[in-house]
Amino acid sequence: MQVKIPLLFAALLLCSILGYAQQKITVTYSQTPLKEVITDIESKTSILFSYAPEIIASKKITLEKQEITIDELLPQLASQSRLVFEKVSSQQVIISVPRIVCGYVFDEESKEPIPFSFVSINNDQSTETDEKGYFSFENVDSDINNLKVVFNGYDDKTISLKIGDPCQEIYLNPLGDTLDEVVVLGYVTSGIDRNKDGSILLDSKKLGILPGLVSPDIAQSIQLIPGVSTLDESATGIQIRGGSPDQNLILYDNIKLFNTGYFYGMFSMFNPFATQKATVFRSGTSASYGDRISGIIDISSGDAIPKKTEGGFEVDGLSVNGYAKVPLSEKTAVYAFARRSYADILETPTYNSYEDKIFTNFGVARDINGNVLELETDDDFSPETSNTDFSFADFGTKLIIKPNAKNDISVSGLYTRNRLDFDFTGDGEEFVVDSLITQNKGLSLSWKHTASEKQQTKAVFYFSEYNSFYQNDEIKDETGDGVLDLAEINIRKNDIIDVGLKLSSISRIKEDQKLTLGYELSYTDLDVIISSENPIDAELERSVQDDNNLKNAIFGEYTYNFKNSGIINGGLRFVHYSSLDQFLLEPRINFEYPIGDRFRFKTAIERRNQPISQLVEFNHTELRLENELWRLSDNEQFPLLSSNQISGGILYHFKNLNIDVDAYYKELDGLTTFTNGFSNPLENLEEGESTIKGLDVLLKYRWNNYKIWAGYTFNDITFQFPNLQDTPFKFSGNNDITHSFRISNTLQLEKWQFSLGWQFRSGKPVTPVNSYEIMIDADGENAGVVNFGAVNSDRLPDFHRLDASILYDFSIKSGTKKLKSQIGLSFLNIYNRVKPLDLIYKAERKPLDDGGIAIPGTDGSSPEELEVILEQVIQRFSLGFTPNAVFRIYF
Template sequence: MRRIYILLFLLFSISAFSQKDIQFTNTPLSEVLIELEAIYAVKFSYNSTFVEQKQVNLQLEKASLSEILKRLEQELNVVFDKIDERYYILKVKKELTICGYLKDGLDNTSIDGATISNSAQTKGSISDTNGYFSLKNISLSDTLLISFLGYKTLSIPASRFKEEHCETYVLSASSYLLNEVVVQEYLASGILKTQDGSIKINPKNLDILSGLSEPDILQNIQLLPGIESPTETASGLYIRGGSPDQNLILWDGIKMYNSDHFFGMISAFNPYITSDVKVSRSGTKAEYGDRVSGVIDIKTDNTIPSKTEGGFGLNMTHADAYLKIPLSEKVGVLVSGRRSITDIIQTPVFNNLSEQVFQNSSITENQNFFDPEFSESDELFNFHDVTLKLIANLSEKDRLVISNLITKNKLDYTFQDTQFDISSSDKLDIKNFGTNLTWNRNWNDRFSSKAQFYYSDYDFNYLGDNIFSTESVVTAKTNSIKELGASLLTDWKLNEHLTLSNGYQFFSNQVAYLLQYDDFIQNDDQTSPTHALYSQLNFNKPKQWYIDLGLRGSYYSGQNAVFLEPRIYAERILSDNFRLKASGEIKNQAISQIIEFTTQDFGLENQVWALSSEADIPILKSGQFSAGLLYSNNGWNLDIDGYYKSIDGLTSITRGFESAEDNLSEGTSTSTGIDFLLKKKFNNYSTWIGYTYSTTNFLFDDLNQGNSFRGNNDITHSLTWSHAYKWKGFQFSLGWKYRSGIPFSQASGFVDNEDETFIEYEEINAETLPAYHRADFSALYKFQLSKKPNSPVGKFGFSLLNVYGRRNQLSKNFGLFNVTDENNDTTVELGQIDRFSLRTTPNFVFRLEF
């Protein structure tokens, strides 16, 4: 027992001796070190010149030697390097300025918004759009932590960084992200294949694609198998047999009823502020409703920048600029604008696009019919879009986002012939305004919610007069949609594998249109509130199963109708490289476009939005089933997907068939097909082939003797072969597109008598146009304006559409024309109206981003 008391006494004595009250006031460091050597029986080695320059002010109670040395390191910017229990070396603490670039480990894209923090300090930095970051006053003994949502946190000792040299650091996706993304580079960098069957496009990280000198959201989508634009427009997208008005297009949660500029040639959405575009061809989630075909969900940037960022650019049709401005650490603003330059300068690109757009319209006919010596015209055309977005992180759990979008297209055309003293005019305005407020809250690690309120306002106005009328005949067309919507969505993670999503959606459409020509007037004005409830269960067991099982119920109060829409998407993971997939879905749609013929002499925009009604426009109903496989390994990607889609509730006024039968008829469409994609990447070179075989058939009881016939845009074969190559700061892309010709109805003659005049047709859509094919080329050079880190980045781009100049025939129609002979006798003749593709069209772009 005595020995134990002695041992405890010795331990207490050592402890009491090792902890001492310390007080130094303006004491030279050399004297402090001598005193510490005496108290703690240690020895310090140091440079005497350096030590003489340092003064110590330190007060500590019952401090150990390690606590004292740590405080001295912090106060004097020095380092005590411990050799053993007795000897220490005192060194000057070197401070570094470090920098670097962050890349995604799978697709090598830049990571924007990652947090870089010093574990020894409270300050940090955030990577910019190029993945660049920098930190000052870093000690060699510090450790840097790099973190970003969905990626594994990277811990790097400061000693690994090289001063004045910015290395690239790679972040690996966390297991959650790896489960979500199946193929990181589906067609090119910036195009991802996700596990729920959709395709995600990130325009910011997108490689250059053939025919495009810069990203165009709706043009990029057309490269996916199963998506066609027979009219060569950006907005005329037919997804697996569905027409463009059957696609749901969302911009930050706002339904879009006009998605283009320049009569469809350019997307109305600025790609430089877009974070990602989600495209679903089938197997859509239950939260998406009121459309029976594909889904295009566009989301703009939601990050709050650490400093002001921006960019501007100019091509041969328009100019654009954007700014991302941090108002504080928790609030940021995003603003952008694009405007056409066509009313300032008419470039070769504008002339080619105008020729393609205005062919067979009153504008072109006037120029061809009248003598240019005695006629003159004035054409004012422009378009613009503006976005304004506020992002506020209200707390660690709450985020508020307010998004606004305005798009406008304007045409003011006048024509006058002095020889015959006649004139005409065409005035067209298309406006779309949308605003959305979204509140996201993460209640805890397992439960989150999203509340949205949005308003969308679409206005279409056309006013024109007929140059050939003896009296003033005014043609007018208006179409407006005012939509107010709200929704509440929740996600509840039940366990490691199960997530339950529930939601309520409300939207009210007020849809009106007016068609007026001479004594003919047709108008409609309806309001139809819609309520929808949905529930979706997601089962995700990594490397085995991924299943989305959903049910959506919608009540269309305008038609007093209730519809249930079951949805399922399933994927069986057989190995790391091989997967099987299948989907099924039922959808309904209460608003669609109808064909109107009163403004055909203008030749543009002859469709109007209308609500379903019991009288003549039924609610559209569709069912789609698909199954396929996916293989990915060693740079090879193979994706095969077969599908079947049927749509009920089509009418002859919504599809606009060329037929002598003018009675209203209701029918169905059936589309079957297989989409095939094969891609291989070899280092800096990649090539891919996309092929679709499909058929679309219509069946109307009152048309074509009750026999089925080919759909208006039935394309049996479609093939795309693309190549991409990167070399230093250059990117090159070459692509070739081939597709079967679309069908048309051949005219056999016409009837002209006192009672009526009409064209007689043979079997509907029994003839086929010649095959379509063209080659496109693009090149891009990216460079930094200086060697300084974070310097502005410049881009030069060039594209060439239709390299070998083939004039593809896009459509063939027929019309009746008054022909005056040399005796001034007027007769009616049957004429052919052909529409051709775009000529060889070069484009240039210059951009600067900072």
């Protein structure tokens, strides 16, 4: 009994304390000093407050609440006073100053705030400045010894801050040679800005999370820009304002690239660690760029000498990746990047999803009336009947030397290799093997000399080599004796060597005027081998091309910067191509002018030429793997590509809102029937032209840590091929995607980042099948006679997809250091909608049987008539549900 009484007393006491702690009180304060508020609360509850008198001296509270608990009241007091109210027990609250460091970032010369600059502390946490240049970090563990501020066009700055100090003003110095000022920060999202000359600048350091991605991939990020898209979801089949991928000039550290993807282009060749910045031109291209008629993508791995060794490592669902940036001295540094896939060792769900997309190239084919085409296919792909062996690797390095303030020297090297082997068994009487190897090798040397504030000279030398080898072997039971024989060997080989030198001189005539003069010399040697061999019948077809082109070009450009941040840029490029023996003029003009504080009017006009392009070879491959070959123009069989372009629009920018509307018109000459690849086979190489009408619209809004942007593109691409028989004078282009829309959202909550995006686009034009009949060919075998409809008069189903990503930042302690780390998940095509993105007919002309024998239902074609026999319908499908994951660590 004596034991039970103390226990009962303790239980009653505990219940009374808990009940009192949850007691509800009524408070009414109007600009009441915080000290009086504390006294009032203490009189109404058993809570005691501990604090230093000076931290609450100037704080006042305005609050009116009835029946409110202490747990509900404390957060409201903290919000109004900007102090920390920490409840350490049921009866005690400690009031303290938040552990915060803060500051404002300004331009050193204009003293104006710099919004959206990138701020990081100890490589552990990061944020952006707001519209007033303000930033803050709360609940930091200790004083900050390494706070770094980065913004494009300015020198980086590193300072120290102490907890509790007043917000410090930080001034950044503009770079002396920054001529392309950023006029819209966060044009699409963080890390994608718009320059005054209309180009778009991507900075991988500042790129935030993007829908469906776990790494800040440059090639995928570019596709967020209106007017930039792909037809096949690939990372590298980038179309810029209606141009085909081979019409884009892509440079990596001044090295010209002819292939930028792995695994049928689905993965970008650009290592996320090795691509610091990219400048993208959709129009208004500088006269210093040539040889392509569509977009420009100029990528740099960076040029800064770090103060200490930096590095990182990541592994995702496809590859492992690492890098290091090592300062050898205050004036010298070396970068190294390496990445390799591991699908040949371990197949993940990510890889399996891409594998299904690439090698599933058959499906139900129908004619224009919806009737199923009864076709035999040798592409019965399934995991049980096929094998794939895929791997890629890339290596990059860069040496940076800055011997003094006037000279910058860099040497870059790049090597990439992509290998893909695929084999499958058809009906037990056939075995097919496909093998593809592509590789890039490159080297560049760059020297920039700044003689004075008004004079700068640049010299760039580069070497680029591209190799592609594709072999298709068909092994069949030709005699029916159960023995498989090598029946056919198809080979495609493409080798390119491109060497060039570019010299340029930049003179500032006055503070607001600039004159650029330059000379460019390059030599291109290109080899193509196409062969088809039938070992059984001892037949061999072989086509070999060995061409070269010497280019000499001079260019000049004058830029005038208006005082109100407007710009006019006029340029002229004069070039001679030896393969064409022609002198060509390429005039260009770009004009932007602000209308008030919020609007900018813009227009650009240019003419450009392209002496090299990709042709699709239909009759020499099974079309399972990449089927494009580079060819030099000769103005005979392969014409020079030329374009005239004009664009114009209005840009609205105010605080957190961007609205950009841009219309454009293009005329392209020199297209061929093999340039882009028609869905139906065409016997002859015919020349044609194209017109492109388009409209790009961007809407972006930022509210605190939430961002939303929507982009829409309208395209009307028309082809004209006068010599094509049974073809309308004008018809939809092969890459005519009439409507394209994308909307994306991102949200950052402390260490978490979330992104959700949805995209939609019209289906690709295809040629329909009007009729399909089974007849007997000259060999006595069944043959499907096909009658095609008008070229590109039908379309595939519309494409749409929902994607999402999640990233979480954290730190890993290693001794006395904290290593910044990140884990993430991404999901492509969340609702798993799989539709055909492309359709290709494999057919050839054959004679019918002499007797005209036909399966019932045929029209009894004449004996001598050659009919189009449809052998196969190849379909490319969209990606199904595809998860991916990443773990990343920095040191």
